[in-house]
Amino acid sequence: MxxxxxxxxxxxxxxxxxxxxxxxxxxxxxxxxxxxxxxxxxxxxxxxxxxxxxxxxxxxxxxxxxxxxxxxxxxxxxxxxxxxxxxxxxxxxxxxxxxxxxxxxxxxDVFEPDYGFSEGMQEYLSQLNEMDKDIICLRYGNDFSDEEIGRLLGMKPDAVRKRLSRARKHLAEIIEERGNANG
The missing domain is CATH 1.10.1740 (Rna Polymerase Sigma Factor; Chain: A)
Structure with missing residues (x-):
C-alpha cells in the first residue's frame, strides 16, 4: 500500500x-x-x-x-x-x-535476499562483509541514494561513496578471482 x-x-x-x-x-x-x-x-x-x-x-x-x-x-x-x-x-x-x-x-528470506541480483551475484556478494554488502544491495538493488544509505547506516554520504567504491573494487576482485579459478 x-x-x-x-x-x-x-x-x-x-x-x-x-x-x-x-x-x-x-x-x-x-x-x-x-x-x-x-x-x-x-x-x-x-x-x-x-x-x-x-x-x-x-x-x-x-x-x-x-x-x-x-x-x-x-x-x-x-x-x-x-x-x-x-x-x-x-x-x-x-x-x-x-x-x-x-x-x-x-x-x-525476510530480507528479500536477491535484491534483484542473480544467484551467481548473490554468491559473490556473500563474500563481502555485511556493511559493504548492505551498501551495494541498497544502492544497486534498491536504488537508494548516498544520502539515503547514509541515514540508514548512520554514515555521512561521502563515507558511503568511499565505502561503495571500495566494496565495488573488492567485489570485482572476487569475481575476477572466481573467474580465474573456474577458467
Whole structure:
C-alpha cells in the first residue's frame, strides 16, 4: 500500500509496524539472543524508520522490506557491539562472521535476499562483509541514494561513496578471482 492510501502518517507507521513486527523481532532476537534487548532494538529501529518515513513508497514492496530489515539488523548489531564493549570483551571490526552464524536461526528470506541480483551475484556478494554488502544491495538493488544509505547506516554520504567504491573494487576482485579459478 502506498503512503497516500493512509489518512495519517500515524496510520502508515502503525500499518508498517504491524506488517513487519514479527520479522523485525526475529532479526533482532537472532542477533541479540535476548527478548528484552531485541524489543529495545526494534523500538530504536522504529524511531529511525519514523524519522525516515518519507523513504517508504509502498509498505508491501521489496524496497520497503529491505529498508526495514536493514535498519533493524544494523540497530541490533549496534546494541550487540555496545553490550560487548560494556562487558569489556573484544569486538571484531568484521561482524559478518557473527551474522553468518545467526543465519541458521533466522529465516533470512525476510530480507528479500536477491535484491534483484542473480544467484551467481548473490554468491559473490556473500563474500563481502555485511556493511559493504548492505551498501551495494541498497544502492544497486534498491536504488537508494548516498544520502539515503547514509541515514540508514548512520554514515555521512561521502563515507558511503568511499565505502561503495571500495566494496565495488573488492567485489570485482572476487569475481575476477572466481573467474580465474573456474577458467
Amino acid at each position: 502506498a503512503p497516500s492510501e493512509f489518512k495519517t502518517t500515524g496510520s502508515l507507521i502503525t500499518a508498517l509496524f504491524e506488517r513487519y513486527k514479527t520479522n523485525m523481532q526475529r532479526v533482532a532476537h537472532g542477533i541479540l539472543k535476548n527478548a528484552d534487548e531485541a524489543d529495545d532494538a526494534v523500538q530504536d529501529a522504529m524511531i529511525k524508520i519514523i524519522k525516515n518515513i518519507h523513504m517508504v513508497d509502498d509498505i508491501d514492496s521489496r524496497r520497503c522490506a529491505n529498508f526495514v530489515y536493514t535498519i533493524v539488523k544494523n540497530t541490533a548489531l549496534d546494541v550487540f557491539r555496545k553490550k560487548q564493549k560494556e562487558m569489556g570483551q573484544m569486538v571484531t571490526n568484521d561482524i559478518s562472521d557473527f551474522v553468518n552464524i545467526i543465519g541458521e536461526e533466522i529465516n533470512f
